[in-house]
Amino acid sequence: MTSPFVTQALAHENPDDTHTRLSAGSNMSVQALLGKRLAVKDLFHIAGLPTSAGNPDWLKSHPIPLSTHSNIMQLLALGARYVGKTITDELAYSLNGQNIHYGTPTNPVVPEHLPGGSSSGSAVAVALDEADIGLGTDTGGSIRVPASYNGLFGMRPSHGAVACDNMVALAPSFDTVGVMTRDLSALITTMTHLCKHPAEPQTTEHKNIDLADIKLGVLHDFINSASHSTYIHAWLAELRKTAIDISSLDFPLDPTLLSDVFKVLQGAEIWQQHGDWIETHSPHIASDIQTRLDWCSTISAAQIEDALNKQQQFKVKVANIFDEVDFVVLPTTPGIAPLLNAPEEELVVYRNTLLNLTAFAGLAGLPQIHLPKFKINGAPCGLSIVGPKYSDHKLMQFASLLDRNGL
Numbered sequence: 457m458t459s460p461f462v463t464q465a466l467a468h469e470n471p472d473d474t475h476t477r478l479s480a481g482s483n484m485s486v487q488a489l490l491g492k493r494l495a496v497k498d499l500f501h502i503a504g505l506p507t508s509a510g511n512p513d514w515l516k517s518h519p520i521p522l523s524t525h526s527n528i529m530q531l532l533a534l535g536a537r538y539v540g541k542t543i544t545d546e547l548a549y550s551l552n553g554q555n556i557h558y559g560t561p562t563n564p565v566v567p568e569h570l571p572g573g574s575s576s577g578s579a580v581a582v583a584l585d586e587a588d589i590g591l592g593t594d595t596g597g598s599i600r601v602p603a604s605y606n607g608l609f610g611m612r613p614s615h616g617a618v619a620c621d622n623m624v625a626l627a628p629s630f631d632t633v634g635v636m637t638r639d640l641s642a643l644i645t646t647m648t649h650l651c652k653h654p655a656e657p658q659t660t661e662h663k664n665i666d667l668a669d670i671k672l673g674v675l676h677d678f679i680n681s682a683s684h685s686t687y688i689h690a691w692l693a694e695l696r697k698t699a700i701d702i703s704s705l706d707f708p709l710d711p712t713l714l715s716d717v718f719k720v721l722q723g724a725e726i727w728q729q730h731g732d733w734i735e736t737h738s739p740h741i742a743s744d745i746q747t748r749l750d751w752c753s754t755i756s757a758a759q760i761e762d763a764l765n766k767q768q769q770f771k772v773k774v775a776n777i778f779d780e781v782d783f784v785v786l787p788t789t790p791g792i793a794p795l796l797n798a799p800e801e802e803l804v805v806y807r808n809t810l811l812n813l814t815a816f817a818g819l820a821g822l823p824q825i826h827l828p829k830f831k832i833n834g835a836p837c838g839l840s841i842v843g844p845k846y847s848d849h850k851l852m853q854f855a856s857l858l859d860r861n862g863l
Contacts (some may be wrong), residue, residue, distance in 0.1 A: 460561040460580035461540040462498050462508065466515070469505060475538040478502070478524060487535030488645050494536040495578045495587035498544050500525040501622040509624045510546040510574070512557050513739035525622040527591065527633055527650055534649060539587055542577025547730060548593055548626045549745050550574055551601045551810060552794075552803060556742045560796070565607050566835045569793035572602030579606045579636050589646055590636040595626045596722060597789075597814030599634045600840065603826045605793035607836030609643045610636040611852075614845045615821030617651045627725035630718075630818050640859045643825075644852045651848040665853050667861065668699035673781035677709035678813065683791030684837050687830040691839065692785070695863060705777060705784065713766070715811035718818055720763040723752040744800055767819050774820045778844040783854060785839055787813055788826045792835035816842065823848045825855050 461467075467474075498508050501521035508515040532538060543558050545551075553576030554560040561580035563571040571580050575592025579602035582590040592599045594612040603610025611634045618633045625631055633650070637643040672695070679688050696702055731753060733739075741749065777784065790809050794802070817824040822842050829838045841858075843851040 457562040457564075457567070458559040460495070460542050460577035460584065460586070462543055462558055462577070466508060466558075467505060467541055471538055471540045474502065474505065475532070477504070478529065478538060479532040487533075488649065489531060489589070490535030492536045492588040492642065492646075493539045493586070494528070494531055494589045494591060495539055495542045495581040496528060497575050497578045497590075497592045498541045499548055499593055499624045500528060500591065501624075502528065502541070505541070507624060508558075510544040510548070510555050510558065511739055511741065513737055514547070514624075514733075517733070517737050521622065523622050526619045530649065531589065531591070531646065536589060539581075542575075542581055542590070544577060545574035546741050546745050547624070547726075548574040548595065548598055549726060549748060550742075551597050551807060551814075552744075553579075553602060553605070554742070557740075563606060563793065565605075566793065569795055569835060570605060570798075572605035572793055574598040575602050575636070579603060579608060579610075582606070582608055582636050582638055585638070588637065588642055592634060592636060593623070593626070594632045594634050595630045596718065596811060596818055599636060600788050600814060600824060600826045601810065603636045603828070604788040604838055605836060606636075607828045607831070608636045608638060608826075609640050609828060610634065610826040611643055611647050612817060612824045613647065613651050613848050614823045617823070617846060617848050618647075619650075625729050627722040627729070629725055630722055630821075640855060644856055647852060648849065665850065665857065666699070667857055670783065670854060670857075671701045671703065671781040673703055673705040673777060673784040675705055675707050675709070675784055675786045677707065678786040678816070681709055681790065681809075681813075682787035684787065684830055684832060687832075687837075688785070688787060688839050691829060691863070698861065698863070703781065705781070707773065707777065709812065712808060712812065714770070714815040714819060715808050717763045717766045717770070718811055718815035720755055720759050721767060721819075723748070724755045724760050727752040727755065744803070771820050774816075774822070775844075782847075783841050783843045783851065785841060786816060788838055788840040789813065792832050792837050821845050823851050825851055827855065827858070
């Protein structure tokens with residue numbers, strides 16, 4: 457079984473020593489995460505430790521960071537215990553969870569299937585009970601997807617609600633920082649402290665809600681596109697027995713529109729971020745990721761302008777949806793994780809289908825929580841609740857309400 461953690465040679469320091477050094481002097485009075493083990497995706501900088509971003513050539517060509525990502529410092533101040541850096545897909549530009557250099561972390565639930573990425577190591581560490589909190593990033597689905605494949609809770613926050621300092625960026629207009637956990641309470645405790653609405657007072661106290669307060673929208677085209685649609689419909693049938701107001705939404709799922717728009721905008725930013733480094737250092741990168749990077753270098757200004765126009769049209773449609781409902785339900789992924797030995801061409805087609813689901817939140821900067829509700833032949837999958845931008849705390853409250861009511 458391939459470990460989710462980067463090698464000790466790469467880490468250069470014992471995790472316990474790193475934890476002691478980073479947490480020294482912490483005086484936060486309420487340690488809400490006391491003893492919770494924290495696994496950190498190897499995109500986040502930790503002072504004194506190298507950051508590989510999943511690629512040895514990146515590691516060799518970048519200095520050891522002098523500063524630590526602020527969310528790591530906050531989680532340690534809340535009592536979390538650092539246990540190590542975790543493997544990521546190269547530059548975080550994949551949803552498969554594979555890494556040709558440091559190994560593909562083994563999905564502990566279904567070892568013959570992909571672990572999902574790019575926050576693969578953090579997800580697997582939590583699923584193996586080697587960590588309680590898996591810190592990751594989500595640009596195009598890199599928390600939501602591995603959470604689904606490993607049977608975990610996962611949250612992508614509103615874009616801009618959680619700090620993205622001192623880390624390797626992928627596409628800053630879409631990059632977010634979130635976590636994966638085995639239980640919902642740990643996710644909510646962690647994300648409640650990390651999420652800061654720019655227009656809200658900095659407090660973790662928020663208005664209580666009840667199931668009867670909630671209007672929930674159902675995106676049937678999205679749900680029916682998933683292989684586990686019957687499971688989601690059965691869950692919705694149970695939900696209809698409660699006080700929640702549930703309505704069907706007329707929002708057709710275009711087979712490629714969302715994924716195509718997202719890929720262009722993300723790809724243009726990726727090349728802006730990393731194009732010079734790639735051309736200067738000619739790094740050894742996995743063939744599927746390299747193919748996408750080569751395509752990123754060809755994106756034209758006209759393509760970007762067209763994609764931006766379509767993104768704005770999508771945002772207007774989404775705003776209209778949230779004028780009618782508080783949250784929407786959609787599948788997190790098209791189904792269970794693909795097999796490890798799936799042909800590359802098959803994974804390319806699957807990626808487009810997957811991005812069509814994950815881009816719903818990504819293009820509009822929305823918060824999304826994955827709920828690990830189902831298993832198909834032992835393989836995990838689930839559904840997501842998505843809210844309007846900066847509804848992070850209310851979204852977490854709703855997820856907690858569902859959990860407390862056994863839904």
